[in-house]
Amino acid sequence: MSKKVNLVFIGLFFAAIAIFLMVKDTEAFCVYNETDALIKVQQTSGHKTFQGFSEYIDPGDKKCCNWGNTDCNKEAKRDSIVKFTVSYVIVVEQPFFGPTTYYRTVCFEFPIKADDRLTIKGHRDNYRCEAH
Numbered sequence: 852m853s854k855k856v857n858l859v860f861i862g863l864f865f866a867a868i869a870i871f872l873m874v875k876d877t878e879a880f881c882v883y884n885e886t887d888a889l890i891k892v893q894q895t896s897g898h899k900t901f902q903g904f905s906e907y908i909d910p911g912d913k914k915c916c917n918w919g920n921t922d923c924n925k926e927a928k929r930d931s932i933v934k935f936t937v938s939y940v941i942v943v944e945q946p947f948f949g950p951t952t953y954y955r956t957v958c959f960e961f962p963i964k965a966d967d968r969l970t971i972k973g974h975r976d977n978y979r980c981e982a983h
Contacts, residue, residue, distance in 0.1 A: 880923075880933060880963060881915040883970040884908040886978055888939040890971055895960055897933035898923050904933075907940070918965040929966040937961060937971055937980055 882892050887910050894903035902922040906914040916923040924931050938954040945951050958980035963969050968983040 879915040879917040880965055881913050881968050883913045885972045887974045891938045893936050895934045895936050899925050924965040931965040932962050933965050934960045934962045
């Protein structure tokens, strides 16, 4: 009987670790692209020098960084403020030169808490940033 009890406790121990790791992953700031355009998000403050969050995000997709990751939250506190500049990407075909990429800024130095969410919403050149 003691072998069965030990196996149950071992199983519960590993289940608890798995749950802890899953919850830890959800404690992050996330950037959601709820637009019809490809967006570029660049972290502008609250990160380590030459590090931070820099991502292209497709329409309908999201990217995240755990608030405890000091690369994108140098204070590693949930209520730390991190800031972003968000742009949407425009690719124009140029005769003789091929495609040229332009960026139009949607929000500049937009602040959120390190465990919050930034959502970019809108369509057809009418985009906005919202913190949640």
